[in-house]
Amino acid sequence: MFGFSLSKLLILIALIVIVWYGFKAVGRVNQKRRARAREAGRNQYSELATENMIQCPKCGAYTASLDAHKCEA
Template sequence: MLSIRELLVLAVIIFVVWYGYRVYARIDSARTRRAADQARRSANKKPELDLVRCPQCGAYISDPNIHVCDPDGPAR
């Protein structure tokens, strides 16, 4: 038969294991959430464009090969 002292020790051990599992689960959840947020941010990030100033009209363009200058200059 188990004495009261042994039952209390058993209850404390069960509580410590249960609480340790909760802390571990919370840390793991935060880690996976942080990784998912970081992956989502990097997936939504658009590539940056280098803009070049057109020597004829002064407009900033991303691809000089497809740019057609307006005879009146850029719209202001």
């Protein structure tokens, strides 16, 4: 009786460990996916910011507005 319940307990512990590691693995995958999404969003945003910049025809420097830009030397 005791031996039977002990083996059941061991199986239960094994199942808990498997489920625990399963959840940990899923959490890691989700975390990676979130980080990738964040990175992609940031890249998209910086590309957008670069597109909004104007290159000065005289000195080649990038500026948000040519009116506010003064060429250096």
